[in-house]
Amino acid sequence: MIEFLLPFQYDFFIKGILVSVLLGGICGLAGVYIILRGLSYVGHGLSHAAFGGAIVGNIAGMNYYVGAIIWSYLASFVIYEISKRNKIKPDAAIGLVTTAIFAFGVLLVSMTNRYTRNFESLLFGNILAITEQDLYIIVSVTILSGAFFFLLHKRLVFSFFDNESAKISGIKTSYIELLFSFVLATIIIVSMSSIGVTLLASVIVGPAISARMLSNNFSNVVFLSIVIGCVASFSGMYASFFLDSSSGPTIVMFITLAFGITAIYALIKKIFHTHSHGGISHSHPHIHTDEHRHEHTPR
Amino acid sequence: MGSFEYLKITGLSYGFAYHTFVIEGVNLTIPKGRFVSIVGPSGSGKTTLLKLLCGIYEPWSGDIEYICNDCDSIFYYPSVGYVPQIETIDWNFPVSVQEVIAMGSWNYKSYLPWIDKKLKNQIKDVLKMLGLSGYEKRHIRALSGGEQQRVFLGRALIRNPDVLILDEPTTGLDYVSREKIFDILKTLNNSGITIILSTHDITHIANRSPWVICFNKYVIAEGSPQHVLKEDNLLKTYGLADYRIK
Ligand SMILES: Nc1ncnc2c1ncn2[C@@H]1O[C@H](COP(=O)(O)OP(=O)(O)O)[C@@H](O)[C@H]1O
Ligand SMILES: [Mg+2]
Numbered sequence: 405m406i407e408f409l410l411p412f413q414y415d416f417f418i419k420g421i422l423v424s425v426l427l428g429g430i431c432g433l434a435g436v437y438i439i440l441r442g443l444s445y446v447g448h449g450l451s452h453a454a455f456g457g458a459i460v461g462n463i464a465g466m467n468y469y470v471g472a473i474i475w476s477y478l479a480s481f482v483i484y485e486i487s488k489r490n491k492i493k494p495d496a497a498i499g500l501v502t503t504a505i506f507a508f509g510v511l512l513v514s515m516t517n518r519y520t521r522n523f524e525s526l527l528f529g530n531i532l533a534i535t536e537q538d539l540y541i542i543v544s545v546t547i548l549s550g551a552f553f554f555l556l557h558k559r560l561v562f563s564f565f566d567n568e569s570a571k572i573s574g575i576k577t578s579y580i581e582l583l584f585s586f587v588l589a590t591i592i593i594v595s596m597s598s599i600g601v602t603l604l605a606s607v608i609v610g611p612a613i614s615a616r617m618l619s620n621n622f623s624n625v626v627f628l629s630i631v632i633g634c635v636a637s638f639s640g641m642y643a644s645f646f647l648d649s650s651s652g653p654t655i656v657m658f659i660t661l662a663f664g665i666t667a668i669y670a671l672i673k674k675i676f677h678t679h680s681h682g683g684i685s686h687s688h689p690h691i692h693t694d695e696h697r698h699e700h701t702p703r
Numbered sequence: 704m705g706s707f708e709y710l711k712i713t714g715l716s717y718g719f720a721y722h723t724f725v726i727e728g729v730n731l732t733i734p735k736g737r738f739v740s741i742v743g744p745s746g747s748g749k750t751t752l753l754k755l756l757c758g759i760y761e762p763w764s765g766d767i768e769y770i771c772n773d774c775d776s777i778f779y780y781p782s783v784g785y786v787p788q789i790e791t792i793d794w795n796f797p798v799s800v801q802e803v804i805a806m807g808s809w810n811y812k813s814y815l816p817w818i819d820k821k822l823k824n825q826i827k828d829v830l831k832m833l834g835l836s837g838y839e840k841r842h843i844r845a846l847s848g849g850e851q852q853r854v855f856l857g858r859a860l861i862r863n864p865d866v867l868i869l870d871e872p873t874t875g876l877d878y879v880s881r882e883k884i885f886d887i888l889k890t891l892n893n894s895g896i897t898i899i900l901s902t903h904d905i906t907h908i909a910n911r912s913p914w915v916i917c918f919n920k921y922v923i924a925e926g927s928p929q930h931v932l933k934e935d936n937l938l939k940t941y942g943l944a945d946y947r948i949k
Contacts, residue, residue: 440797553816554814555814555816556814557816558805558806558815561802561806564796565803565806566791566806568754569806571759572759572783573785573810573862619797620797620844621798622797622802623816623817
């Protein structure tokens with residue numbers, strides 16, 4: 405067998421690749437809407453809330469997903485209600501609410517010492533520990549939330565870009581936003597056990613901001629973000645096999661790498677961008693000064 | 704379905720803070736096809752009034768009624784196009800001109816995420832009418848102020864509005880851009896669209912629009928510019944605000 409195909413003979417690895425590509429893609433997709441809604445911190449925050457919920461649920465003898473869902477939906481709703489009132493920015497609300505719920509979970513653990521499910525795998529993620537049931541849940545959530553973004557795309561973009569005009573033209577912006585935050589919470593919960601509470605923020609925000617640097621057109625940003633998310637997650641998972649490293653952090657490294665590459669590419673593109681003097685279109689390195697006047701061809 | 708006949712506002716009041724009126728006792732009738740400029744100083748409640756007309760605030764008291772002829776329903780609501788003050792726009796948002804205009808017709812195939820061929824052609828027509836042909840793929844920041852304003856006008860126009868409501872459409876623009884916008888609005892008005900705009904620009908816009916409303920919390924005077932834009936009315940409109948700021 406050729407060496408680079410070696411990992412694919414293992415069932416656990418194929419499952420891991422599947423999970424990481426699915427999550428990379430759906431987080432990349434959701435990430436675009438998240439950063440444009442000014443919720444960059446939401447992945448970090450909600451995963452902490454869900455973590456708290458999972459612990460509380462576990463202590464109360466509930467299924468991991470049930471506790472996580474109840475608490476993070478609650479957190480989403482409170483965040484939504486607080487930030488709707490405009491005085492408090494969403495990120496501040498997220499910081500307050502989710503940390504409180506996280507702290508409550510940790511507090512309960514420290515008091516009861518009854519936590520059984522592997523603590524560490526939630527914090528740092530463990531794709532290889534994914535069960536069959538987890539896999540089915542991840543696949544269904546990916547499909548459902550993908551459908552959500554597909555079907556409500558027009559409403560979401562209009563609401564996030566210009567909320568009042570969207571409302572005037574008949575979009576029920578508050579329903580859309582509440583639904584959006586529940587979808588986010590769901591994506592975050594299913595990502596948690598494979599990517600990890602502490603690492604999730606990068607997977608959500610990284611591909612989206614990288615894609616944002618490459619294009620000014622919404623559809624392109626969405627497309628690029630999904631591609632970057634999938635490719636980086638795949639590469640991270642794949643590399644972790646050979647490096648014998650844990651998959652979560654390796655994926656985060658690859659996302660960071662993707663960001664670094666796009667940042668450099670965007671900078672080079674800015675320095676070399678095509679422009680014209682007197683109708684002749686060309687490109688050469690330049691910076692914008694009063695001496696170097698030129699027109700830009702439409703982007 | 705009947706067509707828009709006139710807009711009737713009676714005893715309209717509204718505010719944001721408890722017991723503090725921003726709009727107080729406004730009575731207005733605006734018939735179909737009118738071109739109205741609302742003038743008033745900053746903070747006089749122009750934006751609030753326009754948003755009330757668009758139905759996103761619930762009046763404290765009074766009524767806003769869009770009346771239609773041949774209507775069998777009391778729930779008639781005309782197609783209203785709203786053009787916000789473009790200072791409120793986030794210019795870093797990654798959307799192209801085409802994507803912004805498409806927002807206006809979000810309810811055309813609303814569950815389809817992309818812009819289909821038919822919509823693309825409609826957008827093309829709107830851009831042509833606005834003198835922005837070929838700008839489809841441009842990012843909204845890569846436009847001049849006047850062009851940006853016209854893009855947002857386009858977003859309202861693609862809805863085929865009966866009534867077009869514009870919040871300070873010429874503020875911050877140079878002379879040529881202001882003229883261009885005014886000409887476009889004139890053309891739209893001639894085609895039967897009712898136009899209601901707010902403005903600071905008395906000499907170039909209000910003075911040349913057929914109907915002017917001096918507004919500061921309530922209607923101070925209304926009528927043709929020759930009758931309304933006189934010193935006593937302007938003093939009442941602008942002087943009051945100066946007094947209130949002190
Ligand atoms: N969302 C809001 N919350 C609280 N106060 C507001 C809000 N919008 C406007 N106001 C207040 O209402 C008054 C009228 O504002 P506005 O309608 O924007 O005036 P104009 O458009 O004529 O400048 C101002 O005193 C302003 O501070
Ligand atoms: Mg205003």
